[in-house]
Amino acid sequence: MPNQNTDSTATLIDPKRLDRADSILTHEPFAFLIAHEQLPRAAASELDRDFPRYPSAGFFPYETKDCGPSVQQLVAELTNPAIASSIGAKLGIENLGQFPTLVTLCRALNKRHGTIHTDSKSKIATALLYLNESWPETSAGCLRFLAKKDDIDALVTPEVKPVYGNFVVFKRADNSYHGHLPFEGERRVIQVAWLTSEDEKLRKTQRGKFSRLFKKLFGGLDKRWGAKRKNNAGHLD
Numbered sequence: 379m380p381n382q383n384t385d386s387t388a389t390l391i392d393p394k395r396l397d398r399a400d401s402i403l404t405h406e407p408f409a410f411l412i413a414h415e416q417l418p419r420a421a422a423s424e425l426d427r428d429f430p431r432y433p434s435a436g437f438f439p440y441e442t443k444d445c446g447p448s449v450q451q452l453v454a455e456l457t458n459p460a461i462a463s464s465i466g467a468k469l470g471i472e473n474l475g476q477f478p479t480l481v482t483l484c485r486a487l488n489k490r491h492g493t494i495h496t497d498s499k500s501k502i503a504t505a506l507l508y509l510n511e512s513w514p515e516t517s518a519g520c521l522r523f524l525a526k527k528d529d530i531d532a533l534v535t536p537e538v539k540p541v542y543g544n545f546v547v548f549k550r551a552d553n554s555y556h557g558h559l560p561f562e563g564e565r566r567v568i569q570v571a572w573l574t575s576e577d578e579k580l581r582k583t584q585r586g587k588f589s590r591l592f593k594k595l596f597g598g599l600d601k602r603w604g605a606k607r608k609n610n611a612g613h614l615d
């Protein structure tokens with residue numbers, strides 16, 4: 379039998395890799411996992427080639443037609459119920475794989491993004507997988523888990539650079555505050571949210587599609603308004 383790890387369909391996400399010595403798993407002040415180097419180096423150029431080229435900034439609902447094969451494979455793996463459940467178990471969530479998923483992708487940000495929030499109650503857990511080849515020596519655009527809803531400097535753990543293979547997962551809670559300092563430009567991320575119900579998935583997908591159209595029409599305004607955003611600003615959701 380051929381060795382699965384050497385053919386082109388080798389898995390990209392391997393839950394065994396989550397237990398690296400430099401991974402951080404904690405349940406306080408909310409449950410989160412931070413793991414580095416979670417993607418094979420060899421897949422970087424394919425994932426780069428296959429990542430959607432959205433015309434505007436922000437997260438948009440995953441559609442197969444926007445993505446090439448390696449990104450489709452990665453999304454399939456990230457939403458695989460068995461993989462989800464093994465990740466969920468680390469956060470103390472039983473059977474995470476049973477819940478519907480909403481996958482959104484982001485290719486670029488403007489300064490409006492990253493204000494402090496918890497994620498909405500309709501989410502049980504959220505995963506973020508970053509895909510940027512490199513990141514400048516700056517905190518701008520680096521994810522921060524926070525102790526407060528109004529202080530971007532109240533870090534509860536070192537900030538996470540959005541570089542290729544960095545992966546975070548957290549259990550949504552009323553205090554799962556997170557955000558980042560304003561950043562404008564390319565910043566590639568895949569986000570998976572496990573939702574409480576199919577209705578929420580439909581609602582959020584429709585909202586995301588509307589936002590994609592809206593930003594296509596008014597992306598310039600979005601960018602200009604966003605530039606005025608304060609570092610400690612928050613938003614509900």
Ligand SMILES: O=C(O)CCC(=O)C(=O)O
Nearest residue numbers: 437497506521556567569
């Ligand atoms: O892009 C990130 O690092 C965080 C995104 C986020 O928190 C969200 O979209 O809810």
Ligand SMILES: [Fe+2]
Nearest residue numbers: 495496497556
């Ligand atoms: Fe969030």
